[in-house]
Amino acid sequence: MNELVVERPGPLTTVQDLGRRGVAHLGVPRAGALDGPALRAANRLVGNEPGAAGLETTLGGVALRAVGPVLVAVTGAPSPVRVDGRPAAWGAPVVVPAGSLVEVGAATAGVRGYLAVAGGIAVPPVLGSRSADLLSGLGPAPLTAGDRLPVGAPPPYRAGPELVPLPAPPTELVLRLRLGPRADWFTPEAVARLGRDRYLVSPTGNRVGLRTEGPAVARAREGELPSEGMVLGAVQIPPDGRPVVFLADHPTTGGYPVVGVVPADDLAAAAQARPGTPVRFVPLRGR
């Protein structure tokens, strides 16, 4: 089996596909690429199924030595791509000869980059997915130098679209918010202000959640909520009042009240918003 050998893992690089489903009742998070459309696009460029496992980088890129020849594509956060030091295309299929070094540089914008390889990263699946889950430690650990990543048999090459349109990383993160299930734990004024106040993306966020800095959302009632099931995009208000938007590695249950839920379509942008990016919540009224 062909392999990619990790020469530089970057600050945080993980194997990700589209995540685990049907196991939340066992306490298993969904995991999966934070910017799903970018992983799908990278897979499409190399002829893979959209849910094949690739690599998710975080700000700083990754460097890999190809044992045999591979076809790769890099999407997500825009970044320089080099093969043996020579510039190569971002957002397009790139041939990497046997023994060559493919480098994804530091992102020039955005946060998460995706490297897909024809055939996919073929680590053994765990509960139906190859994704690294950083909350519970399921799936492969984050990459370290010297790791050898198995590459699956490449699919027959189909000339796909050479250009995959992807949105640029956001300069302002606009998150629609369907209120509930616990909007009634906050004062009506606080919920109204949530739609007007400006927040910033906090540097303390991770794959579990996007954290924000800004005005505290005031509670209408004291007390604790017994832990209840959590969904992707849930906006929890912890005791400090600053909204946390749950991303792919979120816990399956949680005890802080959820004021509203961000639709999954808006979360790809959340995955690419750098610390300091302004955040605006746009409440949608439920039916």
Next chain:
Amino acid sequence: MTDPRPADPRATAGTVRRVGERALLVELPGTAEVAALYGWLAERREAGELGAVEELVPAARTLLLDGVADVDAVAALLRTARPTAAGAAHGPLVEVPTVYDGADLAEVAALWGVSEEAAVRIHAAPEYVVAFCGFAPGFGYLTGLPARFEVPRRATPRSSVPVGSVALAGPYTGVYPHPSPGGWQLIGHTALLLWDADREPPALLAPGTRVRFTPERA
């Protein structure tokens, strides 16, 4: 088997709240009603009567349905649902051979006002049911211990609890499926492998599973 507390038939329909675009949260009076609804929904899903539903996540007083293809139809069905407790505790029975030698056994016995030997008999007597999972993959919250034996969490959590520790907190018994930090009172340990991602099922203590603790010598 001992019957779990019967679900209140007037309340089982619960309050249904929308959660985003594709999920519903049902609020119920307690774990017995959650277990009844969970069993009922799992059967409906198996029979293809719910359409696509990716996740059924029970918790202490709620049940979450996530990845629901037809939210309105399932919400309407939930408002008329009248599950009975009969469907709740028909899960498989798992025996957990337990050495009652936990670091907090003496303290728990003191809280209960009994000897350590009597505390073991009290804990090993009931048939438990896994009400829900959380905290970590395969960590089940087991109900079945009479309410008068509730114990508080430890004031200071341990930074490391060994895998297989049998522990108490509030109304629940749990068995640590992985070594982890934890604040529960440790009363014993089991050599049973509770979690194995490569096994089907990966979690021995999945919601609805019935559990008996059988005392063993060290």
